[in-house]
Amino acid sequence: MRVTQSMIARNIIQSMNQSRENLNTLQVAMSTGKEIQRPSNDPVDFTRNSRFRTAISNNEQYLRTINDSEGWLTTTTDTLDQFYQQLEAAKELATQGADESNSAESRAAMAIKVNGIIDEMVSLVNTTYMDKFLFGGTATQDDLPFDRIGDTISYNGNSGNITRRITENHSVAININGQQLLDSTAFTAAADLKTALETNDAAAVRDSITALRSAADNTLILLTSVGSISNQIEFARQRLETANLNLTSILSQNEDVDMAEAITLYNAEEISYQAALQSASNVMELNLMQFLK
Amino acid sequence: MAITSIFEISKQSLLKHQAAINTTAKNIANVNTEGYTRLCPDFTSVTGLGLNQLQQGLTLEGAVQLRQSFAESQILYERQDLGKHETAELLYSQIEEIFAEPSDTGLSNVMSEFWDSWSDLANNPESQTARSEVKNKGIILARSFNQTYTQLENLRDNLRKEIDIRVREANQLITQIGTLNSQIESKPGFDLIDQRNQLLEQLAEKLPIDVLVQESGSVIVSTGGLVLASNTETHLLGTTTTADGNTMTSHLTYAESGRVLKLESGELSSLTEIHDTVIPEYQAKMDQMAQALTAQSNRVHASGYNQSGITGINFFVPGIDSAVNMAVNPDILNNPQYIAASASASDKGDGSVAQQLSDLRYEDIVNGNTVSEAYFTLVGDIGNAKQSSSFLRLNQEKVVQNLQNQRDAVSAVSLDEEMARLIQFEQGYNAAARLINTVDEMFDQVLAMMG
Numbered sequence: 001m002r003v004t005q006s007m008i009a010r011n012i013i014q015s016m017n018q019s020r021e022n023l024n025t026l027q028v029a030m031s032t033g034k035e036i037q038r039p040s041n042d043p044v045d046f047t048r049n050s051r052f053r054t055a056i057s058n059n060e061q062y063l064r065t066i067n068d069s070e071g072w073l074t075t076t077t078d079t080l081d082q083f084y085q086q087l088e089a090a091k092e093l094a095t096q097g098a099d100e101s102n103s104a105e106s107r108a109a110m111a112i113k114v115n116g117i118i119d120e121m122v123s124l125v126n127t128t129y130m131d132k133f134l135f136g137g138t139a140t141q142d143d144l145p146f147d148r149i150g151d152t153i154s155y156n157g158n159s160g161n162i163t164r165r166i167t168e169n170h171s172v173a174i175n176i177n178g179q180q181l182l183d184s185t186a187f188t189a190a191a192d193l194k195t196a197l198e199t200n201d202a203a204a205v206r207d208s209i210t211a212l213r214s215a216a217d218n219t220l221i222l223l224t225s226v227g228s229i230s231n232q233i234e235f236a237r238q239r240l241e242t243a244n245l246n247l248t249s250i251l252s253q254n255e256d257v258d259m260a261e262a263i264t265l266y267n268a269e270e271i272s273y274q275a276a277l278q279s280a281s282n283v284m285e286l287n288l289m290q291f292l293k
Numbered sequence: 294m295a296i297t298s299i300f301e302i303s304k305q306s307l308l309k310h311q312a313a314i315n316t317t318a319k320n321i322a323n324v325n326t327e328g329y330t331r332l333c334p335d336f337t338s339v340t341g342l343g344l345n346q347l348q349q350g351l352t353l354e355g356a357v358q359l360r361q362s363f364a365e366s367q368i369l370y371e372r373q374d375l376g377k378h379e380t381a382e383l384l385y386s387q388i389e390e391i392f393a394e395p396s397d398t399g400l401s402n403v404m405s406e407f408w409d410s411w412s413d414l415a416n417n418p419e420s421q422t423a424r425s426e427v428k429n430k431g432i433i434l435a436r437s438f439n440q441t442y443t444q445l446e447n448l449r450d451n452l453r454k455e456i457d458i459r460v461r462e463a464n465q466l467i468t469q470i471g472t473l474n475s476q477i478e479s480k481p482g483f484d485l486i487d488q489r490n491q492l493l494e495q496l497a498e499k500l501p502i503d504v505l506v507q508e509s510g511s512v513i514v515s516t517g518g519l520v521l522a523s524n525t526e527t528h529l530l531g532t533t534t535t536a537d538g539n540t541m542t543s544h545l546t547y548a549e550s551g552r553v554l555k556l557e558s559g560e561l562s563s564l565t566e567i568h569d570t571v572i573p574e575y576q577a578k579m580d581q582m583a584q585a586l587t588a589q590s591n592r593v594h595a596s597g598y599n600q601s602g603i604t605g606i607n608f609f610v611p612g613i614d615s616a617v618n619m620a621v622n623p624d625i626l627n628n629p630q631y632i633a634a635s636a637s638a639s640d641k642g643d644g645s646v647a648q649q650l651s652d653l654r655y656e657d658i659v660n661g662n663t664v665s666e667a668y669f670t671l672v673g674d675i676g677n678a679k680q681s682s683s684f685l686r687l688n689q690e691k692v693v694q695n696l697q698n699q700r701d702a703v704s705a706v707s708l709d710e711e712m713a714r715l716i717q718f719e720q721g722y723n724a725a726a727r728l729i730n731t732v733d734e735m736f737d738q739v740l741a742m743m744g
């Protein structure tokens with residue numbers, strides 16, 4: 001084949017451009033650490049990676065929800081625990097008050113203590129977490145959920161559930177509402193004890209021991225149910241964290257540059273580029289005129 | 294045989310070699326002229342140079358032009374595809390940049406943040422801060438849709454201008470080819486033919502053409518059976534636009550009859566295809582997503598109650614016909630407290646409606662797909678189109694380059710060859726001169742004999 005100056009020049013320019021383009025692609029990949037800059041680099045991987053990224057971002061949102069719910073549940077547990085302690089204290093007083101040796105005066109003194117316990121219990125069930133009532137159902141911000149008028153405790157909240165979406169298909173109710181607390185008969189048992197002590201009625205005081213015991217048991221059941229919700233949430237958290245760890249590592253495998261490979265390719269490309277430049281300069285200098293006088 | 298006839302032969306030889314050196318000089322002078330076809334001195338009356346069949350020669354000005362016609366006509370043909378793929382690659386990469394995926398500012402991320410803001414509100418249905426966050430993410434989402442759509446529309450507007458510019462360029466080329474045709478017929482010349490070939494290559498990049506070389510040296514250029522330029526006439530191209538609803542379609546026409554041309558290759562084919570069908574298709578998909586997002590968000594939102602018990606409010610402006618009109622309801626813009634989160638007026642601590650809205654991300658609301666899945670498919674399609682046009686362009690470049698090399702192997706100037714020829718012709722010239730000297734001495738001898 002007859003090879004002319006124009007063919008040599010065209011081929012040299014083409015191969016230099018090709019090398020420069022390859023070097024540029026590798027350089028961009030190495031400097032960003034990403035294999036895929038734009039969908040056209042690999043449309044199939046792009047679509048798959050996008051799904052992974054969406055899944056990761058969704059899971060992160062669930063983890064945020066879980067963090068928030070855990071605070072709520074911890075406060076609920078602590079509060080119910082204290083509530084239970086108050087019932088225990090009332091039961092203690094009832095046991096003392098049931099003793100026949102007590103005088104009317106000493107029972108009256110005990111009644112004042114029980115009165116304090118009832119106040120403390122009401123204040124506990126009006127606890128807030130981040131400005132929201134823990135035990136008001138979904139009436140989280142209006143009037144106090146519990147009012148005490150005399151020995152009657154009234155509940156202003158509702159029996160609504162506060163639900164949290166902790167994974168794609170799983171929602172849990174994270175609250176114990178005031179109705180459940182009323183139903184535990186804790187308040188009526190304490191009020192009955194107070195009345196019995198005030199009226200110096202030893203038999204009634206004895207009866208209230210049983211009532212307080214069953215109220216304390218009911219409160220424990222509520223505490224257990226909160227614990228089981230906490231477990232569910234903790235389980236979901238572990239699952240989400242594991243899922244995200246896996247997704248992130250798959251994403252990284254798909255998308256991140258293998259540096260060792262990229263550097264090797266870059267060096268190889270650089271060598272071929274230098275060879276192209278060197279041979280080009282040799283070939284272009286070479287012509288008959290150098291040999292003619 | 295008279296001695297004087299040797300004088301005559303020698304004189305002719307001198308002139309021939311002088312002309313040959315002249316031809317060599319011209320070749321060397323044009324070594325870097327794009328489209329120049331080398332000349333070969335015409336020694337046919339003295340001896341044949343043995344040109345092979347491919348190298349069809351045209352004898353003029355005492356020289357032969359060496360052409361590789363087969364490669365030349367193939368180059369014309371392949372350039373049409375090159376023009377098509379080059380333009381398509383460029384445009385698809387512009388479209389890809391409009392979507393800017395994957396990135397933090399891309400629509401997919403904006404959508405995620407929008408859903409997340411609703412989930413945050415579901416966790417804190419009483420919070421005004423969460424509400425204003427929902428409002429802000431809604432604004433960003435709507436704006437992202439507006440912007441993407443508008444940028445696509447701007448690209449289309451520019452394409453319309455670009456088509457007009459290319460058509461004007463093509464018309465200029467057609468006119469020039471017509472002029473060269475008549476010049477070549479009246480006064481043939483190598484330079485004119487080279488120049489015309491250059492113009493034909495340029496024209497072929499823009500639209501598919503057929504070229505027929507006439508006996509007289511002029512060419513008939515046609516596209517789709519319609520003559521653009523011949524030895525006597527030229528016919529120009531034009532554009533018309535037809536409006537179909539909101540969509541403007543741009544057509545390339547044969548200016549005289551207004552007949553619409555359907556192009557299969559060339560830059561203009563990519564420009565019109567992307568303008569007429571590709572971008573409107575992408576815009577229609579954006580419209581579908583925006584409409585689905587609007588309708589579904591509104592449906593869920595209107596069923597919910599805000600903290601003051603207000604219900605039935607739309608989150609987005611309802612009933613939009615295009616992504617460019619997507620917007621957050623002005624009532625909500627002014628009063629973010631209108632944002633509903635609860636399923637009933639009394640359940641202020643209930644965030645189930647906000648949760649439902651956040652869960653729309655999993656619902657198949659766009660043609661049986663989730664919004665993000667529909668979006669990824671769209672962006673993946675664009676990536677595919679860009680990738681395949683890049684690939685075709687690269688291939689086509691190699692095809693054209695190969696053909697150019699084949700053509701140049703015959704018709705381009707090689708300096709080494711010219712230098713060798715120069716020495717060859719110089720020696721021929723010297724020999725002819727020596728011959729005259731010898732004949733002169735012979736005459737002297739004859740005259741001396743008469744002495």
